[in-house]
Amino acid sequence: MTLVPEAYVVPLTLFSPLVFGVLAWLFDRDWVRETLGVIGAAVPLTVLSLAYEKASSGTISYTIDTGVFKLHFVLNSLSWYFAFIGALVGIAMAFGLSSTSRRGYDWLFSLMSFTGVMGVFLARDFVSLFLFWELMTFGSFMMVLRRNRHESLKYFVLSVIGAYSMLLAIGMVYAKTGTLDYAMASQTLLLLTKMGGVSKAYVDTIFALFLLAFGVKAGVVPLHVWAPGAYGENDQSYTSFFSGVLSKAGVYGFIITLFVMPSLYGIYFAMGTFHGHLTGTYLIAWAGAVTVVVASFLAVLQEDIRKLLAYSSVGQVGYIILALGVFNGVAVGGAMFHVLSHAMFKGLFWLISAALILRTGKTRFEDFGGLAEKMPVTFAMALIAVLSLAGIPPMAGFASKWLIYEGAIQAHMPLVAGTIFLGSALAFAYVVRFLYAVWFGQRPSDLDDVREAPLPLLVGMTVLAIPNIVFGIAPGLAVRLINRFFNTNITVNSYYSISTPTGTYNALSVTLVLIVGLAIAGLVYIYGANARKIKVTNTYQSGNPVTEEYNLVIRRNFYRPLAEALDFWLKYSWDRFYERLANLSEDFADWLREGFYNGNVQSYSWYLAIILLILAIWGVL
Amino acid sequence: MGMARVVGEDKVKLRKSFVKPWMGIKYLFKKPVTIKIPYEKMEPAPKYRGFHTLDWKKCVGCNFCGQICPARAIEMTWIEVDGKLEKRPHPKVDYGRCTFCQFCVDVCPTGALGFSESYILTTGGLDEELELYNWVPINPKKVRELNERFGDYRFPVERIEKKPDGTYIYHLRDGSKVEFKIVGYGLRPPKKPQPKPAAKPAEKKEAKAEKPAEKPAGKKEEPKAEEKKE
Amino acid sequence: MFDWRLILDAIGILIYALIVGFIFMGIERKAMARIQRRIGPPIYQPIIDTLKLLGKKESVSHGFVYNFGPVFALGVSITALLFIPIANFQLFSSNADLIVVAYLLEVPMLGIMLGAMSSGNPYSALGVQRGLLTMVAMQLPYGLAIIALVQHWGTFKLSQLVALQQLQGWSITVPALALAFIVFDIVFQALLGLEPFDIITAPAEISMGPMVEYGGKHAALLFTQHAVQLFAETAFFAVLFFGGASNLLDLFLKQLLVLFIAIFVASIYPRFTIDQAAKFFWKWPTIIGIIAVLLTV
Amino acid sequence: MDERKDFGENDGVIHYELQEFKLFEPLFKWARKKSLWIVAFCTGCGGIEMPPLATARYDFERFGIMPNPAPRMADLFLITGYVTPKTLKRIIITYEMMQDPKYLLAHGSCPINGGVYWDSYNVVKQLDKYIPIDVAIAGCMPRPEAVMDGIMEIMRKIETGEADGWKRYRENYEYYRRNQDKLFGEGWREKEAKRWLAWI
Amino acid sequence: MDMNENKTNEKVEETRLPDTKEGKLVKALIGKAPYAEGSVRRERRVEFHVPAERIHDFLELASETFEMLMQISVVDWLKEGEFEVVYQLWSVSEGVHAFVRTRIPREDAKLPTVMDIWPVAETYEREAHEFFGIIFKGNPRLGPFLLEPREYEKHPLRKDFNMLSYVKAIYGDDFDRYDESKTNYVI
């Protein structure tokens, strides 16, 4: 690639968002900051696209020497894949932001987290991972903070827990291996374990801490509690990036843990199996399955458009975690594919919600209705997103779920596969509820002058909508890419057809037959009498006349029967559990303060004596 | 009175079952209870309260039927058969009002008014077709004859032809005709040279009056005096 | 480019499925009528009904999605049909995937729901709500039954499934899969929308639910869709548990067997409410399904 | 509130084109005759004879007739007896909601001339002033056999094309509308709809 | 219509209460409510006359023995210019039906509601209000109930509501499909 010299690829990708973000913040003026922001987001995409050949065939490395640490960055096919997805959603976000945000603040921090996420994807050592991880978290935290302190606090606390555990894990790795590079560290660790220099519990701890750190970001149940608030109380254009890409950073962390550091995997292999499955990954698979089911059920029961999408995000990321846990080629391939399709459709969803909120100023389902006539293009985009999320065959969402499902069955994890079945039905349920409440039925009178979404937003949506269809009809495109960095066991017959050892999915034939079917149905339809459009009040109301003043739309508690069937389970809430935990620890602190720090010097000296005694017994002193 | 014999839970309650309902399937192979109309006929019970019959010879025009009718479906009608005015008015029955209670038959002092088991009268919804609902019942013998011949319990008249001079021709189902002329309504015989179009608006006007004033011409019987006081 | 034989086959299958589907609907009504001790409509009555609906001179619509819903539903049903191995006509089914077909069989519901919702009628919306909740409720046992099947035969390919069954005996002869069969049969009742799971249409409660606003050609499309769907679902059932079929007659008999079980159940049980149905599905069928799955691991 | 907003002329029943199916018309005629779906609305006492008709003893499903809760799909409207103004409003709304071609069968005496309620202040005397009747049957109430006969008659009329109540309703819409408005007052749909707003 | 030339307000003969369960019941109740007059009509039928002002008190007392309010019947005595309101009570424990009668003037037809004693009275009172125009103070749902507003305003069961002329005014030409005027005599 001559257009962009190899040496500039990584720094451009990494820093152009941040730099342009800062510029946008400085020149906080209409048009200027939008232009700067979009350029900032466009640079990584352009650079990455141009670097495709190089990245897929080899690697592009880049090192920053800070004096204390050396920060290594590598663009290989894996990181390219993730970074490209990030950049794609990033540009859509930038288009979205230029419609929804009028503040330099937003541009600064959203592009800051853009840089952070790119850094996470490209990092090759723990220090840069941690630094950029924090940059990313900080940017997103600032975005939430501006809108809702309470939710940002929740996000902050959980992020801090994640960050500390990551730091701890890194420290533990460093303590034993003395290196921070992924490859070196894992090699050394493997060696040490084999020689008995490191105990199993030690590696277990490292593993658990990493999972905790990445699990927070990915929003694995029970660590998901920050997600609904943080995704919801935010600029929705940014959320498309937040939920579409930042959550993938968590997924990427899992991948690092499981694959990039093969030693951990190797060690884990030695750690034992459960019914033929690796115990660790089995647990991850179940964590994913639980995430899918719980988050999807919760999504079904939400009354707020943002909450619904947030829980849906958590659930869909659960699919990826589940697939990683299934831990065979097909499933991991499916997970990679789902990273792509989820970023696309969920980013699209969030942009749609951004458009809705921008144009109506409402977020709760009970305030919406009948917008399909007012915002037809957005509605078309919503249909694409819905079809993809619900996993209707010629859409990207189906292909990835299909792979995950086949993988789960092949790995003999039937119950996990069962949850996928359940999850997809739940996805049906909540997207239909979204469609119904927002687009159909009676329109509340205060929405009568709603206009179509602004052009930049529509451009952003289109950027995300096209891949949904393209990768749906040509799943081979994505799988071929994934095959570059994973031995997925998936054969790409052609762009349109992929095969696993047990099954084949020919998207083109499905699409073609579907088109034929639709054509036949359409012919029958066209033969009938011309349809005449009637008003929403001219419907069956048991023979009674109605006016617009009646509310004929189930705006609230749409899935109340489900809530009633689940009332036993819904009594328990992770949110409340954490709140109680927080209260408890507060009480404990109070008790501590009152009991111990009572201002009595004598008792302080006693404490000191006891501690010294304990240390002495332990043999430290 | 002795106290009620009350039974409680032990006898009234049942036990639920998943299996027992399967017994219901046995009827799949049993003969249906359906009557296959129109291939199968179902006879109405003897003395089913169907359409009226009237022996014009016996009818004395006493208007008992008109008085007892809860639906005010009966109107005494002065009829001219073959240019000869009948001595007494005959009831004309309106099936747009009749409830088939047959109290009129019960009170008929001479047994002139009767009923047959026929009960089917199907017409279109246009005004001229609905004329069929309003008729002076015909002779029971004729009705019985028609019923025996066709056996489908339909209304004996197929079509009523109405001529502008007040002549009615009942086309019966067997092709025969009953022809007569209606010269007036009410209990009092109509005045001989009564021009029909003149009489009608007068009637209508009265009908529209605020109070349902009795038509003085039709007033004959004394007992109605008490209704007159408003 | 064009494989004419394939196209002719496809058209033939479609017409056959349509007619047989309608006849099945007729049989359903007729057999229920006989259990109810009456004669019932002629067996070809659904065809007449559909023709009549198509011949309506007037048609009303609530917008694009309202029209698109039934078209989409029928289109997807046809698609699903063409991927099921029907006797020796293996069109696209040679490498059809069980999951794809199972999915395609559910997607028409989404089409109907989309159309029904767009009318803005609360009865339709209630029907949609119930339909989707039924789907959510039945999905777990449904998935488990299919998983048990796949675990046992070790393949996702429908054609392979048929071949294996014809070699080694039908699925229901395997004890674990017999359990799966029971589960699938219960789910099947909900798939067909028959009692006790006809909660979606429940005439006495929500006046046909999603169908309430449809009339004329839209309803004709939905009827056609139902016929195709009925054929496809019974065929799918026969393929999964009764070893598929080598000729159409064989398949027809197996489909009929499946259908009659459904009719029997439908005519003797009242309908559940939606939350009861959900609880029911998550109790016995799920437990049996898990047992079946664990037996096949 | 503008009345036309909810119940505008354009949303009424007359301003739309009809589709003619020249090629398949005979087939459709046959199908229409053989598949009459009744809209489930018992408007009067005659409703009590509907269950026997629909159930095992008389079983009109033999003729492809079945009760249908939704008016959009239905073809046949049975006015089963007397009609009160309150019901007539619903009848008109339901009738207009049905799609052409549609047929209407009036049961018994009351829709013809008021029946036993000839002097009741709350019963409509002649139904055909408000909506067109295709077939009327006598009786109070008509036996199921008589209703069956009426249905046969309607089937015959569909075949011969005489059952044209829906056409009459379109052609004489002004006339029917005027009669309805005279009985209920102008803007009755709006008024009726608004009646319940205060209560719920 | 003219139904009212016959007065029926003949005084119920003050006979001594018989020594049956009905007699005892009436005696006990009269003892508690001296303003009311009570009598036994026959087995299982007792009767009370209560002045309108005290009707609520009396019914509250009576509700201890007579658990159910079966109906509120109103009779319009046009000649006397009074409505007779009959509360039909039934005692489940004793098996006795009681008529509790009270009279109110037609012009100012107001009564207290008994919804607080028997909630079901809401319906009965709505009906009585609709047909006779009696206002039951405290009942919040008075208004058109069974009738359309147009008929409701007439209070059709009042004796001075002339149904036939009203029907003719409303339906006019539709009144009779056929030519003959069947209304020329009244039953």
Added chain:
Amino acid sequence: MTNPEVPKELREEAKGHDMYLHPIAKDTYELFFGPQHMATENFSIILKMDGNRVEKAIVNPGFLHRGFEKLAEQRPYFTNIALLLRICVPESDVPENIYSMAVDEIVGWEVPERAVWIRTTVLEMARLSAWMFWIMGFGNEIGLYTAGQWAAAYRERFMRLFEELTGGRVYHIYTVPGGVRRDIPGDRWLRQLRDTVEYIKSKMKDFDEILFDNYITFERTEGVGVMDRRFALKHAVTGPNLRATGVPYDVRKDDPYYLYPELDFEVPVLKEGDSLARVLVRRYEMEQDLYILEQLLDMGPPSGPYMVQDARLKALPRFKPPKGDAYAHVESTKGDFGAYVVSNGTHKPYRVHVRGPSQSHGVTVLEELLKGARLADVPVILKTLDNCPPDIDR
């Protein structure tokens, strides 16, 4: 927002009552349930729904109002039979009987024994045919069409018997003050009646199996629409609905009429007060009615006239009872059906007031029971209360 239709003085009075305040809420929606609906027979409930739960129900009756009470004041005594029986369509003998009983009491007629036997038999037959109808309705509401189809077909046997006895299928116009209009057609009819009773008795097993023992019937009705004894009494709930709450009140026992004092039958009582209890009580009453009919047949109709001998009956349209009033009630399948007749000595009743059980079941009780019910429970509650719209509307 106030109701514009309510007179001003009433509005003043009702001020502050929430019924008149109307915030148009988005969180609930309105569902018009009926009259053009399968579950309601020309009767409308306006439901304010929250999800699938009813938040508030407003009954809108009156679609069948024909002004019977006014019409009855315009017609002679006997003619009114042809009118009043339309108050309760599925069980039209009940209004005939209560009106006749009340007039009998006013006139002071002692109804001949044969007529009493016939009336009792007719009432019991009417009860059974109404039960069959109820089974059909209930079956249809919960989605068990099979039982309904059978029941409606078996009901036809009673229809046929009625037809032969009275000359009418549904509207019998048979029981009149002073007796009945026709004599029993002969022994053949009695034999047929016995056959029918035997037949229905044998079919009761089928109904038990498919409907009353059905697991899902229990699921659908248990705990649905619960009312307690106190509520029932305060709301004048009668009939099986009252007995399902534990009050053994049956007019046939507590205010005996006709032959009931001589007949032996049991009053089923359950105390749960839910829909299931109502269903089970009804089922048991069906058995009891069959038993009563058997006893009546064993007794045989006494010989004698079927109508009182009274010279006044010669001029039927002009028949004038003395002044007076009477209240008569019978036990119908729906509950306590009563009529209050006032005579002022003319040939037309001065006032007829009918007390239909659905008046209390179908308005206040229904509105109360529907609060918080699932939408799917609405038809079940409607049907287990056995609500009959014409007798609310009259």
